[in-house]
Amino acid sequence: KRHTTDLAAVPCCRYVSKAAAKTQMEFEYDGPSMKTEVPGPRSKELTKQLGEIQNVGAINFFCNYEESRGNYLVDVDGNRMLDVYTQISSIPIGYNHPSLIKVMSAFVNRPALGIMPPENFPEKLAESLLSVAPSGMSRVQTMACGSCSNENAYKAMFIWYRNKERGHNIPSDEDVSSCMINQSPGCPDFSILSFMGGFHGRTMGCLATTHSKAIHKLDVPSFDWPIAPFPKLKYPLEEFTRENAQEEARCLEEVEDLIVQWRQKGRPVAGIVIEPIQAEGGDNHATPDFFKKLRNIAHKHGSAFHVDEVQTGGGATGKFWAHEHWGMDDPADIVSFSKKMLTGGFYHKDELQAYRIFNTWMGDPSKNLFLAEVLNVIRRENLLEEVTRSGKTLLQGLYQLQDQYPNLLSSARGQGTFCAIDIRDDATRNSILLKARDKGVLLGGCGDRSIRFRPALVFKEYHVHMFLNVFSDVLAEHN
C-alpha cells in the first residue's frame, strides 16, 4: 500500500517559479489527495461486478460523484484527483456546482417533447440554448445525445437538398412508394462529405463520416461517401504560415474535386460536416482562412455546411463556440452540440427546417433547466474570460515544457483551455497518462499520441499551475 499523498501540501517549486496558489473556491477542495493506486481495490472490485453485466474494457475506475467538487473528481477509494478530462469534456462548471444542486424539480416526468412540452419549455429554450445561438441562427432542435444530433442534422440537410432539387417539398407517388423499400428516388443516393481524422459519432449515419480510429468503424456496413484530407499543419500555426497555407489549399482543392466526382457518380454532396478542431482525431487545428474558404465552396456547390461543435462548443476555446474564432457573420447552416451543453441538439438556418425530424423524447427538458443555470454561472463568473486567461497560461506552460523536453514533447497547440500536445510515442503517452493519474491529475488522450486537455470552465490559473507542476514531475520521469 502506498502512502497518502496530499500534493497541494507538498512544497512545490518544480515547474518554473510559480507555486500553485491556494486561492479558495468556496465549494472546492484545495488539492489532489491520493490514498491508493488508481484503480484502487474498491474500483477493481466494482469493475469485476460490472464485468458480469457488461463490457468493462474502457472503465478507468469508479467514482463517488457525491463527494466530487469543482475541479476534483473523487473515486470510490477516496482518491481525489484534479480533473483535466471532465467526463470526456462534458462537465461544464465542475462537479456539484451549488447553482445546479438548487435546480431540482420536474425531473420525474420525462415528456414526449415534440408533442407535449412543459409550459416553461420555450422560456427555458430562450434562456438557455437560444441565448447562445451562433450568428445567423435562431432555430434549435434538442436531441438526446451527440450522435442523434448529428444523425438528425444530416437528415435535415438531405431533406433540404431534396426539396431544393424538386423545387418544392411535395414528394411524388414514386418517392413515397420507393422510400418504403429503401430505394431511390424516395431514399436518394445523397452523400455527406467528411474529413479524414474527423469524429462525428457512432450511429450508422455518423459513423460513415467518422474517420479517426478503425476500432470505431470495423465490421459496420457503411455508405459510399466522399472523404477529404484534413490539413496537417505545423505548430505554432503563426510560425509556419506559408507551409500551412499551402497544405490548406491542397485540401480545399481536393474537397472541390470530390464534390464534382461524387456528383458525377450520382451521389451528390448534400452537406459538408467538419469540426472546428478535430478533437478525437488528435486535436488538429486549421486556420480561419481554411474554414472561410470551405464555407464558400459549400455555398458554390449548393451543399449545406454543418459545423460539429459537440466537443468544441460550450466555452472551452475561450469563445462560446469555436467557430466564433473564424470571425464570420454567416459561419454555418447547421451547428450541432452535446457534451458541455448537457443536452444534444442542433441549431439550423430557417431554410433547413427541422421538418420531419422527430422522435419520442427529443432530448430531455431537465437538461435545459441545468443548462440555463450553467449559462448563468458562465456569465456571472465571467468564465469565458477565465478560460482565456487559464488557457494562455496553460499553453505558455506547455511551450516552456516543450522547449525543456524537445525529444519528448512537440506541437503544443490550443485555443482557450482546449489544448493538446504530442508525445514521443503512443507507449510514452499512455505511461504519462497513468503516472499523472497516480499523482492525482486526470488527463485524456486523443489521436495516435496526443494528450488532450479538457478541464471544466472553472479551471483557474492556480489549477493550471498545480497541473503543470505535476506534469513537469511526470515528464522528468520519462525523459
Added chain:
Amino acid sequence: KRHTTDLAAVPCCRYVSKAAAKTQMEFEYDGPSMKTEVPGPRSKELTKQLGEIQNVGAINFFCNYEESRGNYLVDVDGNRMLDVYTQISSIPIGYNHPSLIKVMSAFVNRPALGIMPPENFPEKLAESLLSVAPSGMSRVQTMACGSCSNENAYKAMFIWYRNKERGHNIPSDEDVSSCMINQSPGCPDFSILSFMGGFHGRTMGCLATTHSKAIHKLDVPSFDWPIAPFPKLKYPLEEFTRENAQEEARCLEEVEDLIVQWRQKGRPVAGIVIEPIQAEGGDNHATPDFFKKLRNIAHKHGSAFHVDEVQTGGGATGKFWAHEHWGMDDPADIVSFSKKMLTGGFYHKDELQAYRIFNTWMGDPSKNLFLAEVLNVIRRENLLEEVTRSGKTLLQGLYQLQDQYPNLLSSARGQGTFCAIDIRDDATRNSILLKARDKGVLLGGCGDRSIRFRPALVFKEYHVHMFLNVFSDVLAEHN
C-alpha cells in the same frame, strides 16, 4: 368559451351497466376536468412562441407536469385529462408518483458511464435492468434513447457476425485500412432483415429497417437490406386460426427466400429485427408460433435474432416483456428497450459481446435510479396483475363497442392494456381522437386508421370504465 365539464361528476350510465367506480388512489385526481378546448389559449400562445424557435407541427398542447398526477395529464390551460397515451407510451407508473419524487440525488453530474461510472452503478443495474432481464440474458448495455439502442444492437450483431465469419476477432490489415474509407471488407456489406410495417427508430441504421410510414423515410439515403412481409392477421386471432396460420407460413417462407437471395447478392443477413407487436405500424399482432418459427429460421441461417421491445417492454402487455407470451426459454439474442424503461439500452447474449460499443454518455445513471424505484412500485403494487385485469376489461369493452358499431369499429385486439382498434377511416379516427380529448381523454393513433391504447401501468379497472364511457359517447356522435 365552453363550460367547465367535470366528467367524473356527471352521472354516467352510458356504457353498459358499470358506472365509473370512484375508487381512490391517494395521490390522484378523481376524473377529467376540462376548462377550455384543447389546445387552449395558453397552449396556442406558447406554440406560437416555440414556433419562432423550432418546428411545432407535431405539438398537441403544452403541459403542466407539476400538476399532473397518476393517470391525469394537466395542460397549461388547466384542463385535466385521463391519459391513455402517456407520452407515446413512456410514463410507466403515472405522473409524479410519490416514490419517484423521493429519488432526488446524483442528478447533477452526468458521468461518461463507459469510463467512470458511479459507485452504485452495478448495484443499480442489478436492482433495475438485470432484475427484469429476459430469459437467457444476463448482460445489458444502457444507451440514451430507443434509436441509439437499436443502432448499437445492430452494430453488435454485425461485429458478432463478422467475427463468426473470420473464425476469430482479430481484424486484418486490409480490414483496418478499408474501414477508414467506408469500404469492404472493413465495412462489410452485411444487412439486417426487417418487416414491412415495422418501426425501429429514425437514425440512419434504424431507418433502413423502419417501414411504417413514408414520412419517416423520405429523402434520407438508405441501405439495400431485405424487407419481409409481416403477417396480416384477422382478429380475434383465436377465431381465425387456420387463415392466420396460412398467412404466417407465407411470410416465413418469404423470410427464408430473402435470406438466401441477400446472401447470394453478397449482402448476408447478420440479424433479423422484429417487434413482438408492430406498434407504430398499426398494432399488428402475430402468434407465438410465428415468432418461434422465425427464431428457428434465424438460428438455421446463422443470423442473430433481435426483438425490439422499445414500445412493448415494461409491463403493458401484462408480462414484463411482450415476448414472454411466446413461452420460449431462449427467445432472442438481443432485446432492446427504451420508453417505459426510462433509459434506452439492450440485453444481449454473452456471445454478442457489446464489444466496441461505446459513446460518451452511454445512457444516464439518473434514469437507472428512477427505474429501480419504478420496478419496486410494479412489484409492490402487483401492477402486472392489475394490467392483465384492466386489459381484459378494456378489450371486452372494445369487443362490445365493436358489436354495437360494426360500421365504425373493427379488429379490436390487445395484450394486457396494449390494445388497439381500427376505425372506419383516417378522417373519422382523427375526429374521434380530438373529440375524446375535448371530453378529457387523451388517446394516440397508429397505422393508417387505428387507435392505440397506451395507458400507464397504474390504469385501473375504474379508469377503463371511465374511458369506455367517454369513448362510447364519442362513438355515438360518429355513427
